[in-house]
Amino acid sequence: MIKLSKSEIKRRALVDATITLVNNSGFHATPISKIAKMADVSPATIYLYFENKQDLVNKVFVETKQAFTTYAFESYSENMSVEQGFEVIWKRIADFKIKQVKNAMFLAQCDNTPMIDEDSRQEGVRYLQPLVDLWQRGKDEQIIKPISDYLLYAYSINPLSFLIVMQEQGTFKIKENHIEEAYQAAWDSIKL
Amino acid sequence: MIKLSKSEIKRRALVDATITLVNNSGFHATPISKIAKMADVSPATIYLYFENKQDLVNKVFVETKQAFTTYAFESYSENMSVEQGFEVIWKRIADFKIKQVKNAMFLAQCDNTPMIDEDSRQEGVRYLQPLVDLWQRGKDEQIIKPISDYLLYAYSINPLSFLIVMQEQGTFKIKENHIEEAYQAAWDSIKL
Amino acid sequence: MIKLSKSEIKRRALVDATITLVNNSGFHATPISKIAKMADVSPATIYLYFENKQDLVNKVFVETKQAFTTYAFESYSENMSVEQGFEVIWKRIADFKIKQVKNAMFLAQCDNTPMIDEDSRQEGVRYLQPLVDLWQRGKDEQIIKPISDYLLYAYSINPLSFLIVMQEQGTFKIKENHIEEAYQAAWDSIKL
Amino acid sequence: MIKLSKSEIKRRALVDATITLVNNSGFHATPISKIAKMADVSPATIYLYFENKQDLVNKVFVETKQAFTTYAFESYSENMSVEQGFEVIWKRIADFKIKQVKNAMFLAQCDNTPMIDEDSRQEGVRYLQPLVDLWQRGKDEQIIKPISDYLLYAYSINPLSFLIVMQEQGTFKIKENHIEEAYQAAWDSIKL
DNA sequence: CATGAATGAGAGTTCATTCAT
């Protein structure tokens, strides 16, 4: 167990509060004062850790995206077959979104609103490279449809975000069997 | 050609300005005063047409959603086969999203952020009933996978929103062939 | 008697409050909220009349400088002899500084601190042109020393500001005879 | 060469930083944190040397004023004739203002704004006593006009401050001949 | 002596909303 410095504890509390509150109300409807209160620090303290509100949310986004992709690719190895590799990655992504709903919700909102700076968004995209590489291999081996990565992503990965958002809105409850069904739909949509 | 009353012209200008500005900056970063300026009325006038800012955006959402679904189901008839019906609806939806990007973007943002009241969101969902009915028929006829409508929507319809958002962010350009490829992916993901 | 619009009354109250408070505490030590309170308006109202705090003080400076120079040159005509012209202008300036102490103090502070934008400062300088022209005439006629206008100003005009500041600090009381003595000193310092 | 204690070095760095920064931006626009950074100490350290920000600037003023007057009267002796004595003092003052512009600018700003406490200001004035004594002698000997010391100061000494401020604002460049011309103007304005 | 971290108080500014006209 790593011992966190006091500083690091405060920073994490801030990141956590930001995610929670932005999830509930959106970026612009979340005042710095609320974030401070939830993290149990003075508003002024936030400015010791981040340049300003925009910088705060940018950094929270990039760090969360990094944690997400690290998690996603952890069990994956380039030795795996395309199908096996895709399944391993997909299941880890699903796992992350179900177990770390808060983080997943936050990332979804970042992807769909103009609240993150272009630079940070770009950085977030780069972390997905291994998946893009796998797809290329799949196309070469004629296992995956020869279509744009954006289409592959839209159909095989992004739907998970939609399902999580639905679940958080309370209109849909994701159960065990849904995961398998979703995986099938995902794979069916992109396999040749 | 329907002649619009002066009142109706102003109201439409307000709705239009709201969509444009919320698309560009998000709901909370869009001041009433800007909406008023763009619609060429006084801020005070907005309160003659809408109760307050939240009411304005709720109404804009519901009306846009209604226009969207009306468009989506216009060429569809219940006589059609399941596959044909799905294709007709899907293509109209795609058509709407490409031709009325502004409206589509606005709906996407509403779906993915906490900016719309729950009641209005619910109302928006109801308009999709014909599609849900079609899917039920498809399941009965063992043409469509016997899985939750939310999964069917997540995989066959929602990806279009993602692609439009990507296009608006400037990271992806939707071309003619993408539509057909997207339709194939959509259908592959839900067909039995 | 000119009837002022409500708007103009408020604007003048703001200008007045600004001068009073900046005189007492300096620009940066004078919060917008205090200016608003003294002018009996909401802080937000200030932003209907001025772009921001800097714009407010710039405009107050330029307008006050303009009033000052208008007053200074009112009795002067280019027909006058150099000596007579200088005396007329000098006495009007002295008159302004004594009768409109508040405005004079404000101008003095603006001249000696970096609180006014360069552009506005430049504009203020331009209003003094008639005096500069008079000096040129005086140099041509060998009545006034052939030295830089800055020196002429420093010795014949600026000392008045110093005396006013001293008086306001309570260390010196300007009496009738001082004016005449000061005029003599001023004229002695620049006449050939 | 006097060896300065570590303490004294730090104190001087603080005084120096204060002068530089207040010159550039004014007292209230200069944060303690910036002064600390420029002096290469922690903000907290300032409070070991000075009671608070106001005390800091007061002390800097008094010490600078003292240094100024010490310099001014260094070559002067009471044996000198009035005219010679005045010239000696005047030239030293001019010398100080030109060679130690930073200090001179700081003193000028202190004289013209409400940033220094009344007590400290009074103390600053006292240091000028030798000049006042000289003038008294000059009046007795009927060499200098029998007018208030404030007038004498306003016309013979203060204009130098104005010229330095103009130079620092970049609108005027003081050259060698200007000094002699200025001295003439100064003497002409007060001599009988 | 010296400090980095922390903060309460208050700065300038914006904005949804109201109201006299």
Place this chain on the structure above:
DNA sequence: CATGAATGAACTCTCATTCAT
């Protein structure tokens, strides 16, 4: 119906000062 003018409340952010180390 429509408005321009006005504002209270709330926003982001800064800063003089303190205090545990």
